[in-house]
Amino acid sequence: MAKRTTVYVCQACGAATPKWAGKCESCGEWNSIVKEAGAPPGLGGGVVGQKGRPMRKGRVVPLVGLSGAIDSAPRIASGIVELDRVTGGGFVRGSALLVGGDPGIGKSTLLIQAAATLARRGARVVYVSGEEAVAQVRLRAERLGLADTDVMLAAETSVEDILTTLADGRAPDLVVVDSIQTLWTEVVDSAPGTVAQVRTAAQAMIRYAKESGATVVLVGHVTKEGTIAGPRVVEHMVDAVLYFEGDGARHFRVLRAVKNRFGPTDEIGVFEMTGRGLREVPNPSALFMGARDTAAPGAAVFAGMEGTRPVLVEVQALVAPTTLGTARRAVVGWDGNRLSMILAVLEAHCGVRFGQHDVYLNVAGGLRIAEPAADLAVAAALVSSLAGVALGADCVYFGEVALSGAVRPVAHAPARLKEAEKLGFSRAVAPRTKPGEGEPPALAVAPVDQLVDLVARIASGRSVETGGPRRVASAT
Template sequence: MKNKDKLIYRCKTCGSQTFKWMGRCPDCGDWDSLVQERQVSKPAGNSGSLLTAEPVPIDSVKTSRSLRICTGMSEFDRVLGGGVVDGSLVLIGGDPGIGKSTLMLQVLSALAQSGKTCLYVSGEESIRQLSMRGQRLEKGCCPSLLIVSETNLDAIAAMMAKTAYDAVVIDSIQTVFQPDVNSTPGSVTQIREAAMRFMHLAKSSGTPIFLVGHVTKVGAIAGPRIMEHMVDTVLYFEGDKSHVFRILRAVKNRFGSTNEIGVFEMREKGLVEVPNPSAVFLAERTSVAPGSVVTACMEGTRPILVEIQGLVSTSSLGNPRRTVLGLDIQRVALIVAVMEKRLGMNLSGLDLFMNVTGGVRIVEPSADLAIAAALAASFLDKPVPGNTTLIGEIGLTGEIRAVSHAQARIKEAAKMGFTTCLVPASALKQLSKVRGMTIESVRFLKEAMEVLFGS
């Protein structure tokens, strides 16, 4: 019987497929996301003839740490785990206009300045637009940085086969199309085929390839999740457009840690690295304002001091407002409940506002004590001493629990001029003295409030 092509409908968001059109995807629930595709049936062949590689013992494979390429941008290299790995496939996502193209153009420019031959493939901008952007950036133009405007996957593969490039950027993966695939550019099938093709090109040639990807309205990279599984590293470029700071974060990294972040500042001449984020985030802090508290959070191996602001005010609404920026709103609600139960503060009928300055987002529980202190300071209209920083997790019974890397957090606070640090009593035995820093231990939330504001 002759094989026939089948018509299927595939979701643009999650990649699931159905045999009939539906207004809503049955898996992810997105509306009007199913697009028609033609599935080509291929006859089964002899699998024995496809064997092209022989298995080898794992201990016989020789590896070298010199396979990493340093880009010259320390913040970018930090997130990757020390540099770009030869033959790696890196996916970079972020909101439109956040600076993904600017970042990658600067990375290739830095590599070109060191003598590498790099290729920037743009499917959204012309070469004239790319040249104008390179001239605007500081050190953005170099003869060994080649640019081209192309979306045909076969043409891009031919360019890479003709010249041995040290690094290639594809901006963006949603604009690249495979001519043999009967689907529109940006569809699930095209993105999957393009990602698979680039993966083979990277592994076979040893050239690191960076794929720039757009994100959907829910913050995920557009296209099937299988694309994130195929690549070696997934980076997210985050930040609020109203703030000048941008954070590069790794959510998957086969060659390094996923806890490291890189901090950049957007300026007129492009992105500038921020080697000391603590000094930048605390530059405009007012130490005598009620509701302002400083805590030390860990981003990978780097401690960063951030300012948490809390505001408690009377409410004119039937349901008081709870506005939280940069923190987990469920975590804040938990801390408010503990404060009402263990401290007797009646916050249920008041408006509560929380903010982390600089556009930073804190997800670890070590900031619990600082959140509670910021709300209590605004409620009592008493400022927390400006030279004090707080570290600790709050339990449901009001106890203050220990956090990881407490010694590194305290050293960072001392370096920034803080003289007092409130820590959990259970962590005191593991800490050594830090010059110029007075360490005070507390066991319960009530004790911390008495130390900060008196009885």
């Protein structure tokens, strides 16, 4: 019998060392290194298989004519439009996806709905649960109204047993494993959920996907920091990594791709959690803009882009005198460093002082904004709150603010304006565009070249959209 080696593996990042240490040199975590028994030589680094096995005939193909191979493996549309949008048009045959999210966010619900939809279309779908019994999964399917679908269920955690069962008969079109942290393999002498078990089990399932042509979806737990638990190498091994975002206080969920070898990584899918499962939201802007207080100062509507989809969201700011020696800055849904930059530009080039004020910034609805086009909306909300002047209820804002105080153009301006018009907005404050760039917008656009121009109008109590007086308040 081959002799097993002993290694010390960091449970945070998966780095292996020949001896124990109190601190991992790769990730810097303390007390995260655990002694594990490595796989014996000849198992290909712990993957179930044989050493030196010759590749089967047809495994090596010439690069010329590769398009024919691609045509023979089309995508599998899940039937859920928002899910297909994030994956790039559906599941790619032979690919492996990793889906992460907080407990109870709806990962299993989404995948059960996708599996049931594919089964109704005649696809062979296998759902393997390592956390629940078959009766528990069937009970959830009955609550969702999906008990009549031909989805094969199994409650198993052994990788060897799962692969043997999948090899019996025709290869399935979709395999869902919930979750990867519950699987274990005999080639690794450690408990399920450890770095070695997660890495080895994931590699075995990915190899099965590549060899059989089935799409394998792995569900992953997340840590308290919000990242997928287990070694980061698993995210590099799979073809796509999807995050399911949201919280129990809100009824909507956002599916976001952070890695996708076969599609975009800037698309989002929006769902609403109901008593009958997840419902698709075809118009997220209407959801994020619901119950908006148009008369309150410090609120600006931002016309943003999530991939190819325009999304309107309200940016809320509260500027209040501080009672502490150091003013506080709190941000939810935006980059805190970006907020510091906008505050510095407002003070240096616009004469707006925030040193004696606490600043709170929030993106309504829980959406997370990453693009710099929100700079202008954030600046307008900050000045509006400080001056006590409500912005126009029928106006949207977008534009990037430079360190010099100039407002720079952003991409997809026509799509942003079109979405605003569709939701009933009639005016927009945006950077000046060059003549001939796109079709003339139906909205009345007030071009802004310098941030100081926008600040002057708000601080003087005049609306940027109409120029009429509202309430005089000083922002300096």
